[in-house]
Amino acid sequence: MPIVETFRRLIAGLAWLALACPCTAAAQGLGKELDTPYVPTPQAVVDRMLDMAQVKAGDIVIDLGSGDGRIMITAAQRHGAQGFGVEIDPRLVQRSNEEARRLGVADRVKFLRQDLFNTDFHEANVLTLYLLPDVNIALRPKILAELKPGTRVVSHDYDMREWRPDAEETIPVPGKTVGMRKESMVYLWIVPARVEGEWIFELSSGGKARKTRLVLQQSFQFVSGSVELTGQGDVLVSDGRLRGEELRLVLPPGALDRGPVELVGRVRGDSLSGTVRRGGREVASWSARRR
Numbered sequence: 001m002p003i004v005e006t007f008r009r010l011i012a013g014l015a016w017l018a019l020a021c022p023c024t025a026a027a028q029g030l031g032k033e034l035d036t037p038y039v040p041t042p043q044a045v046v047d048r049m050l051d052m053a054q055v056k057a058g059d060i061v062i063d064l065g066s067g068d069g070r071i072m073i074t075a076a077q078r079h080g081a082q083g084f085g086v087e088i089d090p091r092l093v094q095r096s097n098e099e100a101r102r103l104g105v106a107d108r109v110k111f112l113r114q115d116l117f118n119t120d121f122h123e124a125n126v127l128t129l130y131l132l133p134d135v136n137i138a139l140r141p142k143i144l145a146e147l148k149p150g151t152r153v154v155s156h157d158y159d160m161r162e163w164r165p166d167a168e169e170t171i172p173v174p175g176k177t178v179g180m181r182k183e184s185m186v187y188l189w190i191v192p193a194r195v196e197g198e199w200i201f202e203l204s205s206g207g208k209a210r211k212t213r214l215v216l217q218q219s220f221q222f223v224s225g226s227v228e229l230t231g232q233g234d235v236l237v238s239d240g241r242l243r244g245e246e247l248r249l250v251l252p253p254g255a256l257d258r259g260p261v262e263l264v265g266r267v268r269g270d271s272l273s274g275t276v277r278r279g280g281r282e283v284a285s286w287s288a289r290r291r
Contacts, residue, residue: 038092040067041130041156042173045184046074049128052167052188053152055079059125062086064116064139069096071128072109076100082108083124086116122146130156137161144220149193149267150244159187163220166190166243192221192242193267198291201227203256203276205284214288216240223247229255247272257283 041049049071055061057080063071066085073096075081087093096111112119117139121127124147129136136158143153144163159165165187173184201214216225216237223240232255239250249263257278263286265274270290275282 038067038089039178041071042176042184043070043074044173045156045171045186046071047078048169048171048186049154049156050075050079050126052169052186053126053128053154055081055126057081059083060123061126061128062119062121062124063128064119064121065129065131066096066111067092067130069099069109069111072096072111073100073103073105075126076105076108077103081126083126084109085111086114086119087111088113088115117142120146122148124151127151127153128155129153129158131158133158133161144191147191149191149242151191153189153191155187157185159185160189163189166221190221190242190244192218193245193247194218195223195242195247195267195272199272199288200291201286201288203284203286205276213291218242223249225249227251227255242267247274 055075059075059079059081061072061075061081061083063083063085066072066087069085069092072083072085075083085096087096090113093111093113097106100106100109100111127143127147129139131139136155137160140160140163147153167188169186171184171186172182174182176182176184195216196218197216199214199216200211202209202211210230212230213228214225216223221242223237223242225237225240226234227237229235235251235255237249237251239248241248245267247263247265247267251261251263253259255261256276259278261283262277263274264277265272265286272288274286276284276286
């Protein structure tokens with residue numbers, strides 16, 4: 001969504017923002033600072049966000065709209081992660097850095113006052129968000145373009161519309177001060193590799209190999225397409241799914257066997273490789289390279 005349109009919509013909804021704005025960083029990428037209240041993420045939600053993202057020691061976590069710094073500080077203290085938070089309010093940035101020093105994690109986390117749309121977050125293993133819906137959507141192209149496949153993106157309360165989450169969970173929050181519901185939503189996405197296009201597909205079985213054409217279409221983590229098979233023409237691929245670099249495709253009964261078979265593999269840039277599975281058992285191998 002164009003930034004100008006996002007800004008127009010935010011101004012139009014200013015009354016709503018006064019009640020529901022999650023943090024002062026919500027308008028950072030708009031080149032303007034709206035006078036919006038800061039609302040911290042409840043600690044129970046912070047804990048669940050980091051658990052859902054499977055944050056571990058050595059991970060680089062980047063928090064957009066970091067508020068008082070609790071997400072980054074928790075990631076460092078409890079999970080051994082490192083990284084930084086981005087916040088527009090200088091008072092919150094100062095407070096967060098002071099708290100990181102007080103708790104002995106300032107060597108692993110820091111807080112910056114800057115525009116989140118100009119923030120380089122390509123090295124993140126985990127990206128955390130508590131931003132307004134329109135800001136999530138405006139950030140979505142940058143997230144998909146810059147983050148490496150397999151990066152975990154976790155958001156408090158607001159989704160990514162057409163980009164459906166890989167997991168979501170409702171967290172009871174009895175003391176929540178925003179909205180009528182005393183609960184929060186947590187959404188998790190795994191950044192998918194890019195597989196859309198035409199591939200030269202090779203199937204290897206019994207010491208023999210045959211090459212053909214594989215065409216894939218992609219909508220975020222969901223994949224469809226067809227593979228050209230001798231005597232059958234184009235056979236549709238179904239139930240295609242990406243989880244980072246991991247790819248799963250299903251061929252219908254009669255394509256390679258009497259029953260359906262799975263093509264399970266991994267994306268490595270312009271190449272694919274994996275195994276053919278029938279009933280959970282490996283029966284052949286396959287590979288592909290982008291045409």
